[in-house]
Amino acid sequence: MSSAVLSSAPPQEVAAAPPMGDVLPPVKPKRGLIGFIRRNPTMAIGAFLLLLMVSIAVFAPLLWTVDPTALAPARRTREPSAMYWFGTDMLGRDVYSRVLYGARISLIVGFSVAFFASVIGLTIGLVSGYVRWADSIIMRIMDGMMSIPSILLAIALMALTRGSVQNVILAITIAEIPRVSRLVRGVVLSLREQPYVDAAVAAGSRTPRIILRHILPNTLAPITVQATYVCGAAMITEAILSFIGAGTPPIIPSWGNIMAEGRALWQVKPYIVFFPAVFLSITVLAINLLGDGLRDALDPRMAKRV
Amino acid sequence: MFAYAVRRVLATIPVMAIVALFVFSLLYIAPGDPAAVIAGDQATPQDVERIRASLGLDRPFLIRFGEWVWNILNGDMGVSIFTNLPVTTMIQQRIEPTVSLMVLTLCLAVSIAVPMGVIAAWKQGSWIDRAVMGFAVLGFSVPVFVVGYVLAYIFALELDWLPVQGYTAFREGFFPWLENLILPSIALGGVYIALIARITRATMLEVLQQDYIRTARAKGAGQRNILFLHALKNAAVPIVTVIGIGIALLIGGAVVTESVFAIPGLGRLTVDAILRRDYPVIQGVVLLFSFVYVLVNLLIDLAYTLFDPRIRY
Numbered sequence: 001m002s003s004a005v006l007s008s009a010p011p012q013e014v015a016a017a018p019p020m021g022d023v024l025p026p027v028k029p030k031r032g033l034i035g036f037i038r039r040n041p042t043m044a045i046g047a048f049l050l051l052l053m054v055s056i057a058v059f060a061p062l063l064w065t066v067d068p069t070a071l072a073p074a075r076r077t078r079e080p081s082a083m084y085w086f087g088t089d090m091l092g093r094d095v096y097s098r099v100l101y102g103a104r105i106s107l108i109v110g111f112s113v114a115f116f117a118s119v120i121g122l123t124i125g126l127v128s129g130y131v132r133w134a135d136s137i138i139m140r141i142m143d144g145m146m147s148i149p150s151i152l153l154a155i156a157l158m159a160l161t162r163g164s165v166q167n168v169i170l171a172i173t174i175a176e177i178p179r180v181s182r183l184v185r186g187v188v189l190s191l192r193e194q195p196y197v198d199a200a201v202a203a204g205s206r207t208p209r210i211i212l213r214h215i216l217p218n219t220l221a222p223i224t225v226q227a228t229y230v231c232g233a234a235m236i237t238e239a240i241l242s243f244i245g246a247g248t249p250p251i252i253p254s255w256g257n258i259m260a261e262g263r264a265l266w267q268v269k270p271y272i273v274f275f276p277a278v279f280l281s282i283t284v285l286a287i288n289l290l291g292d293g294l295r296d297a298l299d300p301r302m303a304k305r306v
Numbered sequence: 307m308f309a310y311a312v313r314r315v316l317a318t319i320p321v322m323a324i325v326a327l328f329v330f331s332l333l334y335i336a337p338g339d340p341a342a343v344i345a346g347d348q349a350t351p352q353d354v355e356r357i358r359a360s361l362g363l364d365r366p367f368l369i370r371f372g373e374w375v376w377n378i379l380n381g382d383m384g385v386s387i388f389t390n391l392p393v394t395t396m397i398q399q400r401i402e403p404t405v406s407l408m409v410l411t412l413c414l415a416v417s418i419a420v421p422m423g424v425i426a427a428w429k430q431g432s433w434i435d436r437a438v439m440g441f442a443v444l445g446f447s448v449p450v451f452v453v454g455y456v457l458a459y460i461f462a463l464e465l466d467w468l469p470v471q472g473y474t475a476f477r478e479g480f481f482p483w484l485e486n487l488i489l490p491s492i493a494l495g496g497v498y499i500a501l502i503a504r505i506t507r508a509t510m511l512e513v514l515q516q517d518y519i520r521t522a523r524a525k526g527a528g529q530r531n532i533l534f535l536h537a538l539k540n541a542a543v544p545i546v547t548v549i550g551i552g553i554a555l556l557i558g559g560a561v562v563t564e565s566v567f568a569i570p571g572l573g574r575l576t577v578d579a580i581l582r583r584d585y586p587v588i589q590g591v592v593l594l595f596s597f598v599y600v601l602v603n604l605l606i607d608l609a610y611t612l613f614d615p616r617i618r619y
Contacts (some may be wrong), residue, residue, distance in 0.1 A: 140320055140321070140324060141324055141328075143321050143324070144320075144322075144323075144324025144325045144327070144328055145325075145328060147321055147322075147324075147596045147599055147600045148325060148328065148329065148595075148596045148599075149554040149555075149557040149558045149595060149596070149599065150554070150558065151557075151558030151559075151561060151562075152557065152558060152561070152576075152591075152592045152595055153592070155561070155576060155580060155588065156329065156332055156588050156589070156592050157332060159344075159579070159580050159583060159585055159588050160332060160340040160344070160585065161340075161343060162343055232446070232447065236449045239449060239451075240449065240450075240451070240558075240561075240562050243451060243565070244561065244562065244565055244577045244580060245577070245580060245581050246580045263565075263566075266455060266459075267463060267470065270455070270459055273455055274455075277449075277451075277452040277455065277456075280449060280452065281447055281448045281449065281452055284446075284447040284448075284449070285443065285447035285448075288443055288446055288447050289443065292443065
């Protein structure tokens with residue numbers, strides 16, 4: 001093809017494409033909160049429910065609760081009524097107040113585990129994905145840990161320590177780290193083959209700088225999504241640990257503990273188990289919806305798949 | 307194929323060794339003094355010393371670990387602190403209900419979840435698809451024991467169709483056995499069904515876009531043939547993989563389900579052991595479950611060629 005053809009005007013017989021504006025009316029995405037909700041309904045519902053639960057936890061003392069640990073043997077196992085909204089348990093404690101305060105434990109455990117597991121998993125995954133000689137050692141250890149079902153691992157850890165909220169967080173975090181590390185490692189392995197990483201290497205950047213400037217920012221989207229799922233899983237694990245007597249000490253009103261106490265009476269007084277169960281399910285649902293919404297928004301290619 | 311199988315089998319040995327090392331070192335890496343925790347608050351210093359000696363915490367780590375592994379290889383998992391029975395005996399007494407529960411749940415979940423996922427993928431975007439996906443989100447969010455209590459309340463207490471709790475051994479008849487296990491299996495299967503249905507749908511969506519599906523349509527194959535013969539067969543490998551990985555969920559969930567439905571299995575044994583801080587029993591159960599999990603996934607890996615003859619090692 002000669003340069004004369006390239007520089008000349010298009011031949012008249014070829015119809016020029018009309019300006020796109022004529023065919024497709026410009027789509028103006030709605031801005032603001034309404035637009036966001038329209039575009040991400042799952043995320044909006046999840047965020048709304050989660051916000052609701054967080055406010056309940058934060059403002060529990062203001063929401064017409066009484067002392068959740070106050071014993072009153074005289075008014076044991078009252079059915080839900082205008083006086084005791086969710087009834088009272090076998091020691092006469094107000095279930096409504098206990099459930100509201102219980103939101104604090106669940107949310108603290110969920111968020112802490114999500115945070116610590118993400119930070120530690122991110123570090124391990126980055127090292128493992130980028131430092132070749134460390135990879136096989138670290139991943140063998142992670143494989144081993146992942147072969148122990150996470151609830152059992154948390155149970156085994158809790159059996160060796162005194163029950164406390166900190167130890168519950170620690171135990172669940174340890175059980176969740178391998179999954180996060182594997183995810184980050186996978187992302188890092190695909191990122192390090194990207195041309196811009198080669199370019200950075202060619203430009204003489206040192207390894208720590210490449211990891212921090214070029215790899216790390218790109219792992220943040222998948223790890224944020226993963227963190228929401230870890231948060232939901234951690235809340236369920238906390239409830240299970242408390243329910244079977246290996247979690248937070250029974251004095252602390254957590255949803256698992258309330259259910260554990262209601263367990264003996266559930267056939268006659270099902271409401272003691274029912275209310276914390278509903279709150280737990282709604283909270284985990286909210287977090288999972290938020291996670292699904294985040295995943296769809298951050299990675300549109302994945303959206304159609306899972 | 308044979309060389310691959312040998313390599314794959316050999317590769318599980320280090321994994322199992324790491325599991326054993328990890329389960330064993332929990333005693334040493336746990337914060338605080340495990341002997342004191344296990345002995346309980348009312349223990350005398352002599353009690354703590356006795357437990358420390360029985361766990362071997364007074365001897366060097368490596369020597370103790372070597373002994374422990376050697377004993378396990380000889381079928382000795384130690385002795386329960388509480389009952390003084392060998393851990394292996396206690397496990398043998400409790401294994402049947404757990405195996406029953408898990409096998410039934412597995413069959414139930416796979417036979418429900420796979421068709422669910424296939425239909426959701428076939429009718430992508432329809433209300434069926436949305437219902438399946440909605441169910442999947444719910445399945446991940448509602449904990450096992452919540453489902454368990456709701457099911458037991460409706461079907462056992464209110465409607466009185468099924469027993470509330472308990473377990474009947476398989477040798478006492480298939481139907482009494484099934485009657486007791488049906489609610490626990492559904493409760494336990496919830497998350498598992500959600501997981502399998504989601505992966506089935508995702509894989510099927512991908513497979514249904516392939517050229518050979520269009521070819522099958524063009525030559526006039528029926529819808530059911532296309533879905534279950536042409537598409538599902540090609541989607542089998544990821545689905546089977548997830549079925550294997552998801553067994554971890556079943557194991558964790560069994561501990562809780564057995565408590566809710568008062569089934570005297572390994573999960574119940576674990577919970578009792580926790581309340582008594584009977585660490586050798588917990589150690590034994592965790593180790594057993596983890597090894598079974600590793601072995602199941604090994605078998606699934608080796609079985610890939612059955613599902614997909616194109617895979618050659």
